[in-house]
Amino acid sequence: MTASLDALKVGVIGCGGHAQGHFQMIAAEPRLRLTAIAEIDPKRLEEHTARHRPERSFADYRQMLDQCELDLVYVVTMPAPLMPIVLDCLERGLHVSVEKPPGMDSAQTEQMARAARQSKGKAMVSFNRRYFPQVLAVRQLVRERGGAIHCAATYNKNQSGMGEWRRIGLIPDPVICDAIHHVDLLRWLAGAGQDRAALPKAVYSEVQDGERPCAHRHNAVIRFENNAIGSLMSHYGVGFRIQRAEVHAEDFSAYLDLTGAPQCELYQATPEEGGRARGTRLENPLDLEAVGGVEFNETRHFVDCILQDRTPWSTLEDAVVTMKLCEAIRRGHKGALS
Secondary structure (H helix, E strand, C coil), X not given: CCXXXXXXXXXXXXXXXXXXXXXXXXXXXXXEEEEEEECCXXXXXXXXXXXXXXXXXXXXXXHHHHHCCCCEEEECCCHHHHHHHHHHHHXXXXXXXXXXXXXXXXXXXXXXXXHHHHCCCCEEECCHHHHCHHHHHHHHHHHHCCCCCEEEEEEEECCCCHHHHHHCCCCCCHHHHCCHHHHHHXXXXXXXXXXXXXXXXXXXEEEEEXXXXXXXXEEEEEEECCCXXXXXXXXXXXXXXEEEEEEEECCEEEEEEXXXXXXXXXXXXXXXHHHCEEEEEECCCCCCHHHCCCCCCHHHHHXXXXXXXXXXXXXXXXXXXXXXXXXXXXXXXXXXXC
């Protein structure tokens, strides 16, 4: 899609696997123009310069920031080098999209959040499940029925290269680096407001690690401020990559399969005589147009926020809550959260 003449000028730092989805969303958004990319790997830089055709390419992101007049920067690096790059962008007053996880630990996320509060630019964390149209439509149905009473998420994966990345200090533990997507999704599904995730007030976590590196297994129950209950199952080193979620309101249930293209099943219970209720599957499709349309995504939301001076749904400040919840789950916390 061709960018408009007054499009925001975009730079992307890091051209690895996670960047590819961002490149696609940038290319599909006419209010953005890919001005520059930065990548330390020469082969990768050459490949993505040819593929995405930015106006300029750099091996050093600092040269990109110094030489290009940018409006918005996507920082899509491994977690270990991410924080100083984000801080540099925020200090320059740039808008910043921050890849998840936002740093190696919650202390780094807090440092970036402080910088964001002092910056002229806006910052948003790429918790992309919040922006799936199917998730947004389900949240709307749940709110119409009085809000969530229970939600659950499954995030399982077969063995991968994360063990080596963790060994050399590039990433935190998998539940913080990767399954954070569905920890955050639980907060989002349980949230009472349209733009607000629920705050956890207690968690009870059981952890059992396998013998192989990063073969971590977690089962956790979370109580949120609105008394909704969430449960997480996240196991690494198992048979397959499975990502599912469910959310329940009074007489209503939604089951989401996010392993591939999002799929959803909806069920409604109708009261009958004798205090019973009959549950039936709802065949009506989700109303995706009511939540921005089938093409809605995190990039479109962030551009809206920049142009309309609104606060993004997944700020760095809110990401601190998700990071601390992940850390509590990882250490097997049992009880109230401070």
